[in-house]
Amino acid sequence: MNDKNLPSYLDQSEAVKARFDRINQRETILEVRGLGKRYRSPQGETEALRGIDFSVRRREFVCVIGPSGCGKSTLIRILAGLEDHTSGDVLLDGKPVSGPGQDRGMVFQGYSLFPWLTVKKNVMFGPQMNGRGHDEAERDARTWLELVGLEKFADAYPHQLSGGMRQRVAIARALVNQPRILLMDEPFGALDAQTRSKMQSHLIDIWKNIDVTVLFITHDLDEAIYLADRILVLKAHPGEVQEVIEVPVPRPRSPGQFNTPEFMATKARLEELIHPAPEPLPEDEQAVKPHLIRFTNVNDNVE
C-alpha cells in the first residue's frame, strides 16, 4: 500500500514528545519486574508469561495487546491478585501486591455485575465491603452513577440494562473504591461497534477527569492506539514483552484521527508485530479439514 509514505511510528511531534516527558516525570504507580508464570496442565508444564518488565506512571493510559494465547489475560489477573505469579515482582506504589485489593479496580469483559443487586447497590458494594456506612456508600454511588450517566437507572437490575450500560455500571463500581489503577480486561469486547466507540470516548473522558491510571487489555489494534499513551505488545508461547510503543498520536484524541499518518504508522507497526508471516496452525486446528461436497445443482452458482 502506501506504507512508504507513512512516517515512522517512532517519530513524535514536539507536543507529543513534551507530553511523554511530563508523563515520565510522574511517579510510578505500577511496576512489574521479571514477572513469570508457569502452571502445570495435563500436557505438562506450560510457561504462560516470562520475564515481563514494565512500569506504569501515574495517570498514564497503557494498553496491552498481543495475539491470542500471549497471556494478556493471565497478566491482568496476576496484577489484580486473582492469580499467583511464579517469579518476579508486582509492585504497586513500591509495595508488593498479594491477593486482590481495593487499590486495584477491575473491569471484566463479561461485566460480572451482581445480578441480585440494583445498579446503585452494585456500586455501593465496594465501599460497604470496605467498612463504609450505608449513607456514605449511597452518596458515593450516586456521584459515580451520575458520572457514567446512569443516575436514572439507579434502581434497575443489571439484566434490564444494555451491554454498554452494564459496562458503565461495572466501571462506576470499580472506580467508586478510588483505586490507584484501573485494570480493564477487554471490557468492550462483547459490545457492538457503535456502542464500543461510544464507550471508548466515554472512558477517555472519565480518565481525563479523574485521578486514575488505566491498564487496558484489548485485541483490537484501533482501540489500543485510540486509547493508549503507551502500548505493551506481547508475543505468545511464552508471553513476553515484544515492544513498548509510545503512541505518537497527539491528544486530545478523537475518532477523526483514525486516518492520520501517525495513527496508520502505529497500526502498521502493530500489524507487523502481531500478525507476522502466517504461523503454522496449532495441531488441533490442523486436524480440521473441511471436505466440501456440492449439494446444489452444478449450474446454480452464487458467485
Next chain:
Amino acid sequence: MSLVANLTGTDSETRKRTLLGIGSFLLPLLVWCLVSYVPFIWHPKVEVTVPGGVDYFQTGMLVDKSQFDDETAYAKEQHLALPAGKPANPIYLPAPHEVAQAFYTGFAKQPAQKDAPWLHESLWHSIQIIFWGFLISSIIGVPLGILAGTYSTFARLSEPFIEYFRYLPAPAFGALAVAILGIYDGPKIAIIVIGTLFQQVLIIANTTRKLEATIIEAARTLGTRNLKLLTKVVVPGILPDLYRDQRILLGWAWTYLIVAELIGTSSGITFYITQQARYQHFDNVYAAIMIIGIIGFGTDLILARFGRRLFPWDRAQDRR
C-alpha cells in the same frame, strides 16, 4: 416497540399455556370417566340386581362376568328364577363421582369407624411430619451444601461419603430409627431426613458450584474477603437456584412420607389409606391419594409464584 410485541406475544402464549395445562388434567379425567361410565369399554364384573334362583347371589354383589353367565345358564337349565345384573367395574376402581363424594364426606362427615381419624386429621399429621423432616434436613443440608460447593477441600472431605450414603434406601433405617427414636413421630421424621438430606447436600453443592466464577472474582477485587464472600456474594448469588432446589427436594420429602408413616405405629395419611383399603372404601383411598398430590402440587405452585416475587432479578424464571 419490541417490548409491546413481546407483551402481546406472551399474553396469547400464557392463555395457550394455561389451556394446555388444564387439558393435561382433563385428559386423564376423561379416560377415567370413559372407563367408569361407558359400560362396553371395560366393566369386567357384573353387579347383581336380582339374585334370582342363585342361592349365594345377593343384591349389590360383584361377580365375574363368566361366573354370572354360568350361573344364568345353570338357572335356566334348572328352570329357576333368572338372576339379573348390570356391568360393573371392580371395586378397586370407583367412578369419579364416588371419589368426589368421598372427598366431601372425608372432610364433612364422621368416619364410619368410631376410632378412625378424620381425613383432615390424618392429613394435618402428615403435613407436620413433612414440615419437621424437611426443616431438620434443610438446617443441616443447606449449609453443608453451600460449604461443599464453595470450598473444594470441604467437598472432597464430605462428598464421597455422602455419595455412598445416598444409595442406602431410607426405609432400610426404619427398624433402627424405631429402636432409637421410639414408635411415634420420631422415626418417621428421621426417615424423611435420611431420604432428603444426602440428596440435598449434593444438589445444593452443585448449584453453588454453578455460580459464575467471575462474580466471586469481581467481589474479591472490590475488597470482599472470607466469610463476607460467602454471606454477601455466594449465598445471594445462588439464592434463586437454591430456592428452586428446595422446591424439588420438598417433593422428594413427600415421596418418602408413605414409607415413613408405615414405620412404628402407622399414622397420618398412610394410616388413613391402609385403614380405608382394609374396609374396601376405595373411594376414600383415591380421595386421600389425590389430596396428597393436590397439597404437594399446590404448595409448589404457591412457592413458585412466591419465588417470582422474591427474586425479581432471576432470569431463569422468564424462560418458563
